[in-house]
Amino acid sequence: MSQLESAVERKVSVKDSRKLSKKLKNWTAYLFVIPSIIFICVFMLFPIAYNLIISFQNVTIMNLAGEREFVGWLNYINIFKDVNFTVSLKNSFLFTGLCIVFQFVIGFGFALFFNQKFPGRDLMRSLMLLAWMFPIVITATLFKWMLSNDYGIVNYVLLSIGIIDQPIHWLTESSTSLLGTIIGNVWIGIPFNMIILLSALQALPEDLYEAAKIDGANYLQRFIHITLPLLRPTILILLMLGIVYTFKVFDLIFIMTAGGPVNSSTVLPLYAYQLAFQQFEFSAGAAVASIMFVILSIFAGIYLWMIRKEEQ
Amino acid sequence: MMKKLFLLFAMSLFLFIAACSSSSTSSNDNDSSDSNSNEGKVQITWWDYNAPEATQQAINDIIAAYEKENPNVDIIRTYVPFADLKNKLLMGTAAGELPDIVAIDNPDHQAFSAAGVFADITKEVEEWGEADQYFEGPMSSTMYDGKNYGIPNSSNNLALYYNADMLKEAGIEPPQNWEELMVAAEKLTKEGVYGVAVSAIKTEQGTFQFLPFVWQQGSDLDKFNSQGTIDAINLWKELVDKGYMSKEVIAQDQEATAVQFATGKVAMMVNGTWQIPFLEKEAKVNWSVTTLPAGKEGSTILGGENWAITESSENKEIAWDIVKFIQKEEHLKNYLQTAGRLPSRKDVIQDPFWQNDEHLKTFADAMEVAKARAYGPDYPKISETVQEMIQQVLTGAKSSEDAVKEADEKIKPLLP
Numbered sequence: 001m002s003q004l005e006s007a008v009e010r011k012v013s014v015k016d017s018r019k020l021s022k023k024l025k026n027w028t029a030y031l032f033v034i035p036s037i038i039f040i041c042v043f044m045l046f047p048i049a050y051n052l053i054i055s056f057q058n059v060t061i062m063n064l065a066g067e068r069e070f071v072g073w074l075n076y077i078n079i080f081k082d083v084n085f086t087v088s089l090k091n092s093f094l095f096t097g098l099c100i101v102f103q104f105v106i107g108f109g110f111a112l113f114f115n116q117k118f119p120g121r122d123l124m125r126s127l128m129l130l131a132w133m134f135p136i137v138i139t140a141t142l143f144k145w146m147l148s149n150d151y152g153i154v155n156y157v158l159l160s161i162g163i164i165d166q167p168i169h170w171l172t173e174s175s176t177s178l179l180g181t182i183i184g185n186v187w188i189g190i191p192f193n194m195i196i197l198l199s200a201l202q203a204l205p206e207d208l209y210e211a212a213k214i215d216g217a218n219y220l221q222r223f224i225h226i227t228l229p230l231l232r233p234t235i236l237i238l239l240m241l242g243i244v245y246t247f248k249v250f251d252l253i254f255i256m257t258a259g260g261p262v263n264s265s266t267v268l269p270l271y272a273y274q275l276a277f278q279q280f281e282f283s284a285g286a287a288v289a290s291i292m293f294v295i296l297s298i299f300a301g302i303y304l305w306m307i308r309k310e311e312q
Numbered sequence: 313m314m315k316k317l318f319l320l321f322a323m324s325l326f327l328f329i330a331a332c333s334s335s336s337t338s339s340n341d342n343d344s345s346d347s348n349s350n351e352g353k354v355q356i357t358w359w360d361y362n363a364p365e366a367t368q369q370a371i372n373d374i375i376a377a378y379e380k381e382n383p384n385v386d387i388i389r390t391y392v393p394f395a396d397l398k399n400k401l402l403m404g405t406a407a408g409e410l411p412d413i414v415a416i417d418n419p420d421h422q423a424f425s426a427a428g429v430f431a432d433i434t435k436e437v438e439e440w441g442e443a444d445q446y447f448e449g450p451m452s453s454t455m456y457d458g459k460n461y462g463i464p465n466s467s468n469n470l471a472l473y474y475n476a477d478m479l480k481e482a483g484i485e486p487p488q489n490w491e492e493l494m495v496a497a498e499k500l501t502k503e504g505v506y507g508v509a510v511s512a513i514k515t516e517q518g519t520f521q522f523l524p525f526v527w528q529q530g531s532d533l534d535k536f537n538s539q540g541t542i543d544a545i546n547l548w549k550e551l552v553d554k555g556y557m558s559k560e561v562i563a564q565d566q567e568a569t570a571v572q573f574a575t576g577k578v579a580m581m582v583n584g585t586w587q588i589p590f591l592e593k594e595a596k597v598n599w600s601v602t603t604l605p606a607g608k609e610g611s612t613i614l615g616g617e618n619w620a621i622t623e624s625s626e627n628k629e630i631a632w633d634i635v636k637f638i639q640k641e642e643h644l645k646n647y648l649q650t651a652g653r654l655p656s657r658k659d660v661i662q663d664p665f666w667q668n669d670e671h672l673k674t675f676a677d678a679m680e681v682a683k684a685r686a687y688g689p690d691y692p693k694i695s696e697t698v699q700e701m702i703q704q705v706l707t708g709a710k711s712s713e714d715a716v717k718e719a720d721e722k723i724k725p726l727l728p
Contacts, residue, residue, distance in 0.1 A: 065405045065429070144563070150506075151577075172559050172562050172707070173707065174707055174709060263700070277402075278692055278696060
C-alpha cells in the first residue's frame with residue numbers, strides 16, 4: 001500500500017516536475033519576447049488607444065491640462081460635416097491611387113530593364129536608388145523649384161519644345177497642385193518599387209523560362225504566365241506597403257504646397273495636422289487620425305485575406 | 313576584422329557619449345561634482361528659441377550675470393527650435409511638465425493665457441511700474457481679458473524693402489501710398505523681374521503680411537466684411553492679375569521672398585526687421601527700406617516674442633525677478649543688438665544703435681503704430697480662415713466680395 005502510494009507519488013512528482021520544467025521552458029521563451037511586447041505596448045498600442053480615447057473627448061488647448069469631457073461621436077459628426085474633410089479624403093484617395101499606379105508601373109518597367117545583363121548595370125541601379133535615399137525635405141524642395149511657374153525647369157523645357165505656350169502654374173493653381181505633389185512622390189516611389197521587384201525577379205528559377213522558350217512561348221506570354229504569377233506575393237506586399245506609405249505622406253506635401261492653394265492639395269494627414277497643431281483642436285485631429293487608421297486597417301485586412309487565399 | 317570594426321564602433325560611441333555629456337554639463341555652467349553641493353539652490357527652468365550662436369551667447373551672459381548676483385538660483389536653459397516650441401509647450405501642458413520661464417511668439421500668447429498655462433502677473437507688473445515704458449502693440453499681446461500674462465521681450469514689424477538701383481533706373485521714389493505702389497510696381501516689372509512681392513502662403517505668415525493692408529483701409533477682423541478688406545485683397549489680386557506680382561506668392565514664405573529680392577528677381581518686397589542681417593550679408597543688390605505704403609492711413613503689424621511665467625511654476629517670485637532682470641537696459645540692449653531685433657521698450661529704442669542706422673530707424677519709428685495680433689485665444693482658427701480667403705481670391709476660386717463675406721461669417725463667432 002505504502003509502496004504503491006510512494007510509487008504514485010513518485011510518478012506524480014515526476015509528472016509535476018516535467019510539467020514544471022515545460023512551464024519554465026515556456027516562461028523563458030516568454031522572457032525573450034518580453035522586450036518586444038513592452039516595445040509594442042508602449043510605442044504602438046498605447047498611442048493608438050490614447051488617440052482613440054482623445055477622439056471621443058473634447059480636448060482643445062483650453063482644457064489640455066484640466067478636465068476632459070466625454071462627447072461621444074460629436075467630433076466624428078463635426079468632421080463628416082466639414083467640407084474640408086471631404087476634400088482631403090478625396091485628395092488622399094486620388095493621391096494614393098495615382099502615386100501607386102505610376103510608381104508601380106514605372107518601377108516594374110525599370111526592374112525588367114535592370115534584370116537584363118548589360119555593362120554599367122550595377123552602377124545605374126545604385127544611382128536609381130539615390131532618389132529613395134534623399135531626405136524628403138530635399139526632394140520636396142527640389143521639386144518645388146523645378147515646378148515653379150517663373151523660373152522652374154519643367155516649364156522652361158515644356159515651353160522651349162513647344163508643348164505648351166503658357167507656363168503651367170503647377171503648384172499655385174488649384175487644378176494642378178495635387179498633380180504636382182504626385183509627380184514628386186512618384187519620383188521617390190519608383191526606386192523602392194524597382195528594387196523590391198528586381199530582387200524578386202532575380203530569384204525566379206531560370207529553368208522555367210527555358211522550358212517555356214522551348215515550348216515556343218514569346219516574351220509577352222512568358223511575362224504573363226510565368227513572371228506575374230510567380231511575383232504575385234511580392235507584388236501584393238509591395239502594393240500594400242506602397243498604399244500605407246503613400247496614404248500617410250505628410251512632409252512632401254507640406255513643403256511643396258502646405259496643402260494649398262485653398263486646400264486643393266490637402267490630404268488627410270495634413271488635415272489632421274492643421275486641426276491639432278495649428279487650430280489646437282486636438283480631439284478633432286485625433287478623430288481624423290482614427291479615421292485614417294480604420295481606412296488603412298481595411299487595406300491591411302484585404303491584404304491578409306488575399307495572402308490567406310494564396311496559401312490555401 | 314569584425315572584432316576590430318566593433319571595437320572601433322564601440323570606441324566612437326563611447327567618445328560620442330562622453331562628448332555629449334560633457335557639453336551638457338558645461339551648458340549648465342556646473343560640473344557634476346558641483347551640482348551635488350548645489351542642493352540648497354533653487355532650480356529655475358527656462359525655454360527659448362534663440363538659435364544663432366552669438367544670440368545664445370548673449371542669453372547665456374544674462375543667465376550667468378543673474379546667477380552671479382543670486383548665488384542661490386540655478387537657471388537651467390533649454391533651447392527649443394522655434395517650430396517646435398508651441399508643440400513642446402502643448403505636450404508639456406498635457407504632461408504637467410512645464411518650465412518656469414518661457415519665451416513665446418506673441419500671436420500665441422493669448423491662447424496659452426486663456427488656457428491657464430501662463431500665470432497672471434498683473435499685480436507684479438503694477439508694482440514694478442515700468443509697464444508704461446513699453447509700446448502699446450507689444451504690451452497688448454501679453455494681455456488677455458484685462459489681465460497681464462507676460463512681458464514683451466523683443467519686437468519686429470513689416471516694412472517695404474526696395475531695390476534702390478532699380479527704382480533709380482525707373483526714375484521713381486519709394487512708394488508712400490497704394491497708388492504709388494501700383495505705379496511703381498508697373499514701372500519696375502520687366503523681363504525676369506517682378507515689381508513687388510508679398511508672402512500669401514497658407515500659414516500664419518500669410519495672415520501676418522495681409523493684416524496691415526486691411527488696417528490701412530480702416531478695416532479689421534471684427535468688421536471683416538467691409539469695403540476696407542475687399543480693397544486690401546483687391547490690391548493684391550490686381551498686382552497678381554496684372555503680372556506685377558508673381559502668382560507664386562501663394563506658395564512663398566517670407567524667407568523665399570527675401571531670397572528672390574536679394575538676387576534681384578523682385579524689385580520691392582514686404583518683409584520684416586529680421587531680414588536685415590540676411591540682406592546685409594547675402595544681398596547682391598543695393599537695397600533700402602521704407603514704411604509700408606499707406607492706404608487711408610499708415611499701419612504695420614507687430615511680430616516678436618514675449619516672456620511668460622507658467623502657472624505651474626513653484627517659484628513664480630524668482631521667475632518674475634529674472635524676467636525683470638532681463639528687461640534691465642544693460643542686459644536687454646546687448647541681447648537685442650546681437651539678435652537683430654527691435655526693443656519693445658520706448659526708452660531702449662532711443663539708443664543710437666537703432667536711431668542712427670537708416671534701415672533700423674524705419675522699423676524703430678514704425679513701432680509707435682505697429683499693431684499686435686491680439687484677437688483672443690481662437691486667433692489660430694481665425695488666421696486659418698483669413699489664409700484660405702486670401703488664396704481663394706488670388707487663385708480666382710471666388711470673388712473677393714464672396715470670399716470676404718464667407719470668411720467674416722466664420723470669424724465672427726471666433727472673436728472674443
